[in-house]
Amino acid sequence: NAGVTQTPKFRVLKTGQSMTLLCAQDMNHEYMYWYRQDPGMGLRLIHYSVGEGTTAKGEVPDGYNVSRLKKQNFLLGLESAAPSQTSVYFCASSGLAGAGELFFGEGSRLTVL
Amino acid sequence: GQQVMQIPQYQHVQEGEDFTTYCNSSTTLSNIQWYKQRPGGHPVFLIQLVKSGEVKKQKRLTFQFGEAKKNSSLHITATQTTDVGTYFCAGPRDSSGSARQLTFGSGTQLTVLP
Numbered sequence: 001n002a003g004v005t006q007t008p009k010f011r012v013l014k015t016g017q018s019m020t021l022l023c024a025q026d027m028n029h030e031y032m033y034w035y036r037q038d039p040g041m042g043l044r045l046i047h048y049s050v051g052e053g054t055t056a057k058g059e060v061p062d063g064y065n066v067s068r069l070k071k072q073n074f075l076l077g078l079e080s081a082a083p084s085q086t087s088v089y090f091c092a093s094s095g096l097a098g099a100g101e102l103f104f105g106e107g108s109r110l111t112v113l
Numbered sequence: 114g115q116q117v118m119q120i121p122q123y124q125h126v127q128e129g130e131d132f133t134t135y136c137n138s139s140t141t142l143s144n145i146q147w148y149k150q151r152p153g154g155h156p157v158f159l160i161q162l163v164k165s166g167e168v169k170k171q172k173r174l175t176f177q178f179g180e181a182k183k184n185s186s187l188h189i190t191a192t193q194t195t196d197v198g199t200y201f202c203a204g205p206r207d208s209s210g211s212a213r214q215l216t217f218g219s220g221t222q223l224t225v226l227p
Contacts, residue, residue, distance in 0.1 A: 035217075040122065042201060042217040043156065057208075058214065090155060101146065101158035102215065 002026050006091050006105035013081045013112045021076040021108050031094045032074035033058075033102065034066060036087040043090065049074055081112045096100030117204050119218030127226050132189040134221035136202035143205055145178055145185045146215065151198045159200075191227045199223070205209075 004025045013019055023032065030051050035043040045058030047066040055066045063085060065077045074093075078085060088109050092102040116139045125130050136145065144163045148156040160169055162178035162185060169176045175188045189196055199220040206214035 040219060042119075042204075042219040044217070045206075045214060048214060059216075092156075101161065102148075102156070104155040104157070106155050 004091055004093055004103050004105035006089075006108045008108060009106065010109050011087075011111070013078075013110065015082060015112060017081050018077070018079050019081065019110075020078075021089055021091070023076070023105060024072055024073045025074075025091075025093040025103070026072065027093060027103065028071070029093035029095040029103070030071075032068065033092045033094075034064070034074065034076045035090045035092065035108075036060065036109075037090060038087050046076065046089075065096060078110075081110075083112045086110060086112045117202060117216045118220040119163055119202055121221055122219065123222050123224070125224045125226060126192050128194060129191050132192050132196070132223055134187050134200050134202075134217050134223075136185045136187075136204075138183045140205050141182050143182075145187075146203045147176060147187055148201045148203065148217075149198050150201065151218070154198075156201060160210075163182070189223075194225050194227055197223060197225050 007022045024078050032050040034046040037043050044060045046064050049055050049068040052071040067075045089109050090107050091105040094100050094102050118137045120135050146161045147183045148158040150156045160176050165182050166180045167178040173190045177186045199222045201217050203215040203217045206216045
C-alpha cells in the first residue's frame with residue numbers, strides 16, 4: 001500500500017553539487033510528474049512523463065533533467081544545484097490520460113546553500 | 114499561457130464559520146480538480162468537476178464549476194479544526210485537457226481558530 005514513494009526526504013547541497021531525486025510508484029500508472037512547491041506559488045510542473053522511455057518539459061524545466069527508464073520510476077536530476085532550486089519537490093502519478101486524480105508522494109525538501 | 118488564479122491567499126475563520134475559496138482561469142477549462150494539503154503534508158485529491166455548472170458535495174464541502182467553465186469555488190460549511198490546510202484548484206494546461214499537465218492555483222491557506 002505504498003503508492004508514491006520519494007527518496008530522499010531531505011537533502012542539503014552546496015551550490016554546484018549534483019543530486020538525483022528518486023520517485024517510485026507501485027500503482028502501474030503511465031503518467032508521472034515532478035513538481036516544485038515554493039511559498040505562495042502553488043505547485044509548478046518541472047517535467048513529466050506519459051510512459052516508460054518518454055519525458056517532456058513542464059512550466060519550469062531549466063536546470064533539471066529527468067529519466068523514465070522503468071515504468072515505475074521517475075528520476076529528477078540537478079546537475080549543478082543553485083540556491084534558486086531550494087524548494088520542496090513533489091512527485092506525482094496518474095493512471096488516466098484525460099481525467100483522474102494525481103497521487104502525490106510525501107515530498108523531498110531540498111536546500112541549496 | 115494559461116493562468117489559474119486563486120483567492121484569497123489566506124483565510125482565518127473561527128471554528129463553526131463558513132469558508133469559501135475561488136478559482137479563476139484565463140481560459141476555458143475542460144475540467145477542474147481540487148486538492149487539500151495539510152501543513153507539512155502532500156496534496157491530496159478531493160474532487161474533479163467536468164460539466165458546466167456542475168455542483169458536487171462531500172459532507173460539508175460544496176464544489177461548483179462555473180457555467181463558462183472558467184471559474185470554480187469550494188465552500189466549507191461550519192468549519193472544523195480538521196479543515197486546516199491549503200486548498201488548491203488545478204486545471205489542465207492545454208485546451209484539449211489531455212496529457213495531464215495540470216496548472217495549479219497558488220492555493221488558499223485556511224486557518225481555523227478553536
